[in-house]
Amino acid sequence: MVSVRIATRGSRLALWQAGWVKAQLERQGARVELVVVETQGDRVGLPFAQMQGQGFFTKAIQDAVLRGEADLAVHSYKDLPSARPEGLEVAAIPPREDPLEVLLVRPEALDEQADKLPLRAGALVGTSAVRRQAQIQGLRPDLSIRELRGNVPTRVEKLKRGEYDAILLAHAGLKRLGLDLSGLYAKVLPPTLVVPAPAQGALALECRSDDLHLKALLQSLDDPQARRTVSAERGLMQKLAGGCQLALGAWAQETQGGLALTAWYGGQLYRALSTTPEAVAEIVFRQIRTENPEVVCESP
Numbered sequence: 001m002v003s004v005r006i007a008t009r010g011s012r013l014a015l016w017q018a019g020w021v022k023a024q025l026e027r028q029g030a031r032v033e034l035v036v037v038e039t040q041g042d043r044v045g046l047p048f049a050q051m052q053g054q055g056f057f058t059k060a061i062q063d064a065v066l067r068g069e070a071d072l073a074v075h076s077y078k079d080l081p082s083a084r085p086e087g088l089e090v091a092a093i094p095p096r097e098d099p100l101e102v103l104l105v106r107p108e109a110l111d112e113q114a115d116k117l118p119l120r121a122g123a124l125v126g127t128s129a130v131r132r133q134a135q136i137q138g139l140r141p142d143l144s145i146r147e148l149r150g151n152v153p154t155r156v157e158k159l160k161r162g163e164y165d166a167i168l169l170a171h172a173g174l175k176r177l178g179l180d181l182s183g184l185y186a187k188v189l190p191p192t193l194v195v196p197a198p199a200q201g202a203l204a205l206e207c208r209s210d211d212l213h214l215k216a217l218l219q220s221l222d223d224p225q226a227r228r229t230v231s232a233e234r235g236l237m238q239k240l241a242g243g244c245q246l247a248l249g250a251w252a253q254e255t256q257g258g259l260a261l262t263a264w265y266g267g268q269l270y271r272a273l274s275t276t277p278e279a280v281a282e283i284v285f286r287q288i289r290t291e292n293p294e295v296v297c298e299s300p
């Protein structure tokens, strides 16, 4: 019998995701065990702006697999930097959960007649992602934005306690955890209004490149459509700046005969259609570069 040790963070969302992969592999007759690994991102304290795009949630997990303490890493794909570590590969991308953003609002702050977002003027929005902050501020300059740290359940708790009027989260995490949202208003935001992070809602199943048995087992979990949309979004991210911290929104969609890629970068919205993930990423990259000829990596 094949035996697989899955390395995962200990957050509720990470455990749900690793548990889902465990169940899939067990259905194929594997014996699966979870190995919980603490990452740098799980230790509080660091300003969030310094924490993204450099593997704060993924490096320790990868190291556990590289050292042979586990066989398989299950990551939220959007947390994975584009720089690829030697000796590991993303062997499967399972079917993707909804990639869109959700705005959770306390009823006191709700205004469905308001412009673009259903929030009364001056409402206080919690989010730590630079991408989310900039897009929200661009849509509604009247809103106040404040840092919001913690795992998904903690963030929802802080909203319920009234520390914020509204918060932005990935729909995927909320759906997976099935959190109690009673008393809150939830609005899934159209992807052309707030463009999600590249690969949001997707998982990356990463193992050692030479682990041929596991790679073969993982093949049944790979979803070609998820792979295509994620490669378009991450392809653009890679072209823009490799591993550095990027305020980039990218959302790809399968269309008849190809892919549509919508991106948000530097306050602008971009969109293109093409036949392959590589081609559509290249077109949007060129659009961004001509709009913004000095696309460089800012030091974090």
Ligand SMILES: NCc1[nH]cc(CCC(=O)O)c1CC(=O)O
Binding pocket: 057, 076, 077, 078, 079, 152, 168, 169, 170, 171, 172, 173, 199, 200, 201, 202, 203
């Ligand atoms: N580190 C944040 C993170 N990484 C993955 C998810 C949600 C699940 C996903 O996008 O796949 C979240 C929380 C959020 O953005 O609301």
